[in-house]
Amino acid sequence: MRALVTGASQGIGRATALRLARDGADVGIHFLQHGDEARALQTEIAKEDRQAFLLRGDLRDLAAIPRMAKEVRDHWDSLDVLVHNGGAYPRQTFEKTTDEEFLELLRVHAVAPASLTRELLPLLRRSNAGRVIFVSSLLAFDGSRRGSPYATAKAAQLGLARSLARELAPSITVNIVAPGGIDTAVLAGDTPAQRADRVRQIPAGRIGSPEEVAAVIGFLASPEASYVTGATLPVNGGLRMG
Numbered sequence: 001m002r003a004l005v006t007g008a009s010q011g012i013g014r015a016t017a018l019r020l021a022r023d024g025a026d027v028g029i030h031f032l033q034h035g036d037e038a039r040a041l042q043t044e045i046a047k048e049d050r051q052a053f054l055l056r057g058d059l060r061d062l063a064a065i066p067r068m069a070k071e072v073r074d075h076w077d078s079l080d081v082l083v084h085n086g087g088a089y090p091r092q093t094f095e096k097t098t099d100e101e102f103l104e105l106l107r108v109h110a111v112a113p114a115s116l117t118r119e120l121l122p123l124l125r126r127s128n129a130g131r132v133i134f135v136s137s138l139l140a141f142d143g144s145r146r147g148s149p150y151a152t153a154k155a156a157q158l159g160l161a162r163s164l165a166r167e168l169a170p171s172i173t174v175n176i177v178a179p180g181g182i183d184t185a186v187l188a189g190d191t192p193a194q195r196a197d198r199v200r201q202i203p204a205g206r207i208g209s210p211e212e213v214a215a216v217i218g219f220l221a222s223p224e225a226s227y228v229t230g231a232t233l234p235v236n237g238g239l240r241m242g
């Protein structure tokens with residue numbers, strides 16, 4: 001198995017890359033700023049007797065996507081799993097956002113994943129069981145009080161994912177994992193009071209781990225998920241149901 005994970009230098013992407021490696025995949029580790037962390041992950045994956053290569057690229061920059069895809073093709077002639085995970089969640093009020101900030105988040109979460117998928121389709125089509133997995137957010141459904149461009153972009157991403165699930169069937173499945181309240185850098189800005197308030201709202205009574213999201217992605221990437229496509233799997237401790 002060969003899997004490319006965007007935003008794999010930390011958080012959910014890192015846990016996913018490691019999980020897929022433990023499930024038998026060679027891994028493309030995409031990152032932007034955290035090169036040392038990406039290299040450390042490459043070493044850790046080597047300990048699992050799997051190969052990993054590093055791929056740097058800014059998902060805000062659509063002109064970089066063809067170069068990134070070429071680097072993947074330089075390593076591999078087929079691809080089994082493509083996980084669109086990379087991206088940030090900047091927080092500010094709607095009144096302070098600019099149109100460019102909306103466009104930037106749309107590029108990161110929707111247009112760059114579309115572009116990268118299109119570029120890598122010939123490789124995915126050479127797989128016996130191609131899988132595209134989008135890391136969405138519960139905010140794609142509920143909106144965000146301090147991140148309207150992010151929630152907008154994640155909602156756009158859902159439309160992309162479901163369209164691809166239809167258009168790439170039956171050879172490639174396309175699914176969505178929608179996390180909420182996962183312990184990564186995204187939540188690091190919470191004050192202790194904000195964190196306690198967050199936990200109070202989660203029926204599971206705690207924040208989730210990146211590994212718990214990676215486990216669901218691992219399932220969607222596995223042969224067991226062969227009849228699952230266009231699905232959204234929430235991983236949020238019950239914070240949002242349905």
Ligand SMILES: NC(=O)c1ccc[n+]([C@@H]2O[C@H](COP(=O)([O-])OP(=O)(O)OC[C@H]3O[C@@H](n4cnc5c(N)ncnc54)[C@H](OP(=O)(O)O)[C@@H]3O)[C@@H](O)[C@H]2O)c1
Pocket residue numbers: 006007008009010011012013030031032033034035057058059060084085086087088089108135136137138178179180181182183184185186187
């Ligand atoms: N944590 C949560 O509670 C939560 C909830 C819902 C959805 N999510 C989603 O889960 C995904 C992973 O988030 P996380 O919580 O694991 O956050 P994280 O720990 O901050 O990791 C984000 C990853 O995305 C990469 N990235 C960020 N901006 C990028 C850009 N412009 N171009 C390329 N790569 C970029 C980062 O690379 P570098 O660090 O190398 O720059 C990093 O590897 C995101 O799509 C996020 O929206 C998270």
